[in-house]
Amino acid sequence: MASIYEQALGQDFGKLHPRIRERFGFGSEDGVASVGAGVMDRVWHAGLAALPLRVGASRHILLPQSGRDVPFTIRNYAYRDRFGRETVTWCRTFDFPNAARKFDATMIYSRQRGRIVDYLGTKQHLAVDLDIAADGNGGIRIRSGDQRFYEGFLSFRFPSLFAGTADVCEWYDDRIEAFRISVHVVNPLIGTVLRYSGRFQALIVPAAGEAAIPPDVRPLREERRE
Template identity: 30%
Template sequence: MSPVIQNVLGREFENLHPNLQWRYGIDSTSQLSQASHGIMESVYSSPVVATGLRHFGKRNAMPIRTSRLVPFTMHNYCYRDELGRESLAVMRSLNYTSGAHGLNSLLVDGKEGLVDYFGDGPELLWPIEASVDRHGSLVFESGPMRLLAGPKIGMRGFMAARMQYIEGWDENQNRFRVDATVRNPVLGELIHYRGWFTTRDEPCTLREIPDEAWPVRLESREH
């Protein structure tokens, strides 16, 4: 199997900055994980998220607290799920002064393209279009968010929420940068997190992948 992002991007993968190619070049056969440490310079959660969508925060599907200069860790694990799909689990921990909060996602190379499941359940589904910008950064543009907890419905029209995620390399500081935003056409910005991190490879067999990297249930829905 090819790495998730490489398979989705195809030949465009070669346009990524070399450090992004390294970062997303591992797959389920590599016997490697990646450990990252950094600072979220800004984390924003709108009042709508903090009140109406608190359930998803508790399920590690979205940040629910606004803050600045938040230390965070991130661990990436690759495996093939029970449906044979190449998967990349991304386990984030935002270490607020009041305690750690998880923000976990599972990128899956689905039958019709890239799918990003968020939360422990998973709770949310984002269909993703991946591309490379002129700086060699990785760009994710999502379709409308789908809810997977409770009734499985799409959020469209004035209820739609779309995500943009950009990850690039900072040549001056010699580290990765991330900028993620979720917006609604009526309410505007609902969530953002942006900051920097460094990453290293670590040996990791399938048996060593932590239980938390696997969702509570296998979700076959991809759209």
């Protein structure tokens, strides 16, 4: 089965750099994962966004901290969730001097929406539509769209004035033989909310079967609604 990113990109998946295709090209049936480590040259957040970022940080959403040369790890595992959906984890850890901050998400390909849906945090309360494209440098570009909040019987579209819109680009730099990533989150009211960029190495490692998926990369709760 094609990976969720290949399903989203279609023929444009072939425009990606081979190392990017490798990182974004596996699924649960392939028995592998991508595990990476590197350094974020800079992590920055707006002071006006400190409180909501701290609230989100309790559920591993976004980062209420700034710094330079921040050690970084990322773990991408593919599995089928309890609803049978092909799922890929995005578990990122930023090791600041006084705290390890986590930014976790799980992604599925929604046939209903015709795009990838990104569930943010440990309980999948926030579902975000993603527009994905092949970039001119062989990288993959991800832009966030509509955001929906789910909690029990509560369900609503997050107002755009209070939402953060993310622009993410990941590419492979042949010159330094490493992956590079740039993330920029903006809000209509306050402008830039969060920005980080840096580089990392990533390896494709064996991860065959349910037992090979670390429990801490899975969300504590899975949301059926897309």
